[in-house]
Amino acid sequence: MEWNFLAAIGRVALRFMRSVGHLSLFTVQSFKHIVLPPFYLRLFLKQLMFIGYYSLPVVGMTALFTGMVLALQIYVGSSRFNAESAVATIVVIGLTRELAPVLSGLMVAGRVGAAIAAEIGTMRVTEQIDALVTLSTNPYKYLVAPRILAGMITLPMLVLVGDIVGVSGGYLVATESLGFNASGYIKNTFDYLEARDVISGLVKASVFGGIITLMGCYHGFNSSGGAQGVGRATTNAVVSSFILILISDYFLTVMLLK
Amino acid sequence: MPMSGNAKISLKNVKKSFGNKHVLNGLNIDIAEGESVVVIGGSGTGKSVMLKCILGLLEPEEGEIFIDGQQLVGARPSVQEKALRNTGMLFQYAALFDSLPVWENVAFGLIQAHGMERGAAKHIAIEKLALVGLDADMAHHSPADLSVGMQKRVGLARAIATDPEIIFFDEPTTGLDPIMGDVIDNLIRDCTKHLGASTLTISHDMESAQKIADKIALIYKGGVVWMGPADEIDHCGNPYVEQFVRGDINGPIELDILKP
Ligand SMILES: Nc1ncnc2c1ncn2[C@@H]1O[C@H](COP(=O)(O)OP(=O)(O)O)[C@@H](O)[C@H]1O
Ligand SMILES: [Mg+2]
Numbered sequence: 001m002e003w004n005f006l007a008a009i010g011r012v013a014l015r016f017m018r019s020v021g022h023l024s025l026f027t028v029q030s031f032k033h034i035v036l037p038p039f040y041l042r043l044f045l046k047q048l049m050f051i052g053y054y055s056l057p058v059v060g061m062t063a064l065f066t067g068m069v070l071a072l073q074i075y076v077g078s079s080r081f082n083a084e085s086a087v088a089t090i091v092v093i094g095l096t097r098e099l100a101p102v103l104s105g106l107m108v109a110g111r112v113g114a115a116i117a118a119e120i121g122t123m124r125v126t127e128q129i130d131a132l133v134t135l136s137t138n139p140y141k142y143l144v145a146p147r148i149l150a151g152m153i154t155l156p157m158l159v160l161v162g163d164i165v166g167v168s169g170g171y172l173v174a175t176e177s178l179g180f181n182a183s184g185y186i187k188n189t190f191d192y193l194e195a196r197d198v199i200s201g202l203v204k205a206s207v208f209g210g211i212i213t214l215m216g217c218y219h220g221f222n223s224s225g226g227a228q229g230v231g232r233a234t235t236n237a238v239v240s241s242f243i244l245i246l247i248s249d250y251f252l253t254v255m256l257l258k
Numbered sequence: 259m260p261m262s263g264n265a266k267i268s269l270k271n272v273k274k275s276f277g278n279k280h281v282l283n284g285l286n287i288d289i290a291e292g293e294s295v296v297v298i299g300g301s302g303t304g305k306s307v308m309l310k311c312i313l314g315l316l317e318p319e320e321g322e323i324f325i326d327g328q329q330l331v332g333a334r335p336s337v338q339e340k341a342l343r344n345t346g347m348l349f350q351y352a353a354l355f356d357s358l359p360v361w362e363n364v365a366f367g368l369i370q371a372h373g374m375e376r377g378a379a380k381h382i383a384i385e386k387l388a389l390v391g392l393d394a395d396m397a398h399h400s401p402a403d404l405s406v407g408m409q410k411r412v413g414l415a416r417a418i419a420t421d422p423e424i425i426f427f428d429e430p431t432t433g434l435d436p437i438m439g440d441v442i443d444n445l446i447r448d449c450t451k452h453l454g455a456s457t458l459t460i461s462h463d464m465e466s467a468q469k470i471a472d473k474i475a476l477i478y479k480g481g482v483v484w485m486g487p488a489d490e491i492d493h494c495g496n497p498y499v500e501q502f503v504r505g506d507i508n509g510p511i512e513l514d515i516l517k518p
Contacts, residue, residue, distance in 0.1 A: 119357075122356075123355075126351065126353055126356075127349050127351065127353040128353050128354070128355055128356075130310070130313075130315045130349070130353065131347070131349060131353040131354075131355070132355075133313070133314070133315060134313055134315075134342070134345065134346070134347040135366050135367040135370060135371060135416075136339065136342070136343055136367065136370065136371035137366075137370045137371065142370075
């Protein structure tokens, strides 16, 4: 009985190790093809548009309402010990260091990660990836590299936009409904803001962009079994992106605090 | 075994299984330069798997595969890539890129692998589409808008677009009407006759097989049970071949169905 139990744990552990190994190889292959020529500029630009430009509305909406609600909640807390003047500072630091990158990452994972997994997964099960190989085209270079590179470059840009929109949302709520003085709020926003607050958020965003696109490509690439398999790949891509974003966020925060 | 030394493509004792399902069981086949070989056999006997092994899309557990004398099983990716650079493949379900219009599908190999300029490649793509009976209006459609038979013909145009030395056709005429089937048969014949390509075609259609083939091979249970000149197939005396050609349920070929 106990042996069965131990064997089951062993099996799960082995399966986990195998997935980790598999994913590591995939990651190495992908990054190798990001740095080695030839480069597919046309495909890269297309992904920049798809991952970056078309995610602007989602990221903008998320940041706007997050900034607004943040101003309200922090006002509630800070007014309990007469520290209302800290609202602007905490809103901008909370957004740039943490909320804009993480929430944008999660939103983009839902939008882009799922789409990548579905597209590449369909290409796998309809043998389009095999067809690429027979046409002397490396699928890592053609499909994976442009997406990962575009993800790592566009996510920080999206987050920068999110920072600005989010702070504006906080400003609107503070001045319109909490009675803050406009120039005082703006002064407090920028006086205590350090470059590293913004930069650490952008570094996180780049890592999240890599995670989202890598997971989308990996699960799509390894999908099998028709429409059902593609559905499974899509779900796995989104769920694993979410989990990896949250876990890596903690470790990145620890590293970037130093 | 005839001329394994100077064969264009040669498979020796190739074995491939999925789990405990043995699909290829020591398969041997040779294709000489400029020769057209047609492989026939029941569905699910591993014909498509054989092509994928040759193309390096699947790795056999055992055996050797030679192209131009270069052994490919277990070879480095760069060696495989080089050996397969001059091949074309028509997939059984066409496998067209649905993110690209029809002409870019056909021109893909010219642009990506041969570095041809897009305008020139498009010109050739439209010529190849004409060869398979599709007019220039079709060039800008998405493959998803085409019927299965038309997709198959686009796949064929894509396979021959770069005038490769070796071409594989997986069931080229399945799903086509008899007249278009005849056009495609002639086209495949022309590839070997005029371009000197070596071709390996999978077919279910005996009539078309005899029209295309220099040699015909019958696959059964993961191996070649008969291979010979196309004109000998009607009186070869092999019981498997005779049963397959007659389309008879009674004979040495075991079927996984209940006989009435
Ligand atoms: N990737 C795969 N994984 C598992 N089984 C496969 C795979 N590809 C093919 N098979 C199995 O191998 C057998 C032969 O398939 P195939 O070569 O496609 O047959 P056909 O001779 O009709 O082309 C089938 O039973 C199929 O289920
Ligand atoms: Mg098949």
